[in-house]
Amino acid sequence: MKISKKDLTEKIRNCGLKPTSQRIAILLQLLSRRDHPSADAVYQSLKDEYPSLSLNTIYMNLESFAEKGIITKINVLHQSARFDGDISSHHHFVCVRCKKIIDLHNMKIPKIKIPKELKTAKVYFHQLRINGICEDCSN
Ligand SMILES: [Zn+2]
Ligand SMILES: [Zn+2]
Structure with a gap:
């Protein structure tokens, strides 16, 4: 870009x-x-x-x-x-060892449903974060 x-x-x-x-x-x-x-x-x-x-x-x-x-x-x-300079909707994988943040774009992650308990709240954005150990760190 x-x-x-x-x-x-x-x-x-x-x-x-x-x-x-x-x-x-x-x-x-x-x-x-x-x-x-x-x-x-x-x-x-x-x-x-x-x-x-x-x-x-x-x-x-x-x-x-x-x-x-x-x-x-x-x-x-x-x-x-x-x-994050990328404000398009995307999720993140975060490595718990090296703290690297990897963008998860175009991955088949099911759309998150806003729980109905939150229905009265205004939801501005939501994001999925997957924590784990990245490929570099697991070798
Ligand atoms: Zn790592
Ligand atoms: Zn990002």
């Missing part, structure tokens, strides 16, 4: 935030990687290019992006939050 600077600018504007070059760089990281990075991992990738960017700024921006729904926040087994 090709992500243009115009798209990034627009997404950030739609969040009600000013599209600064730092914000654009942070969002580009999220949208172009598939490893569900933590704020720190984004920081490691950007700190050389943006020496004035702090880990805290990245964290705050990721939090506001997640709040506005242009990325999602995944909290699983990890010390720190992990973020």
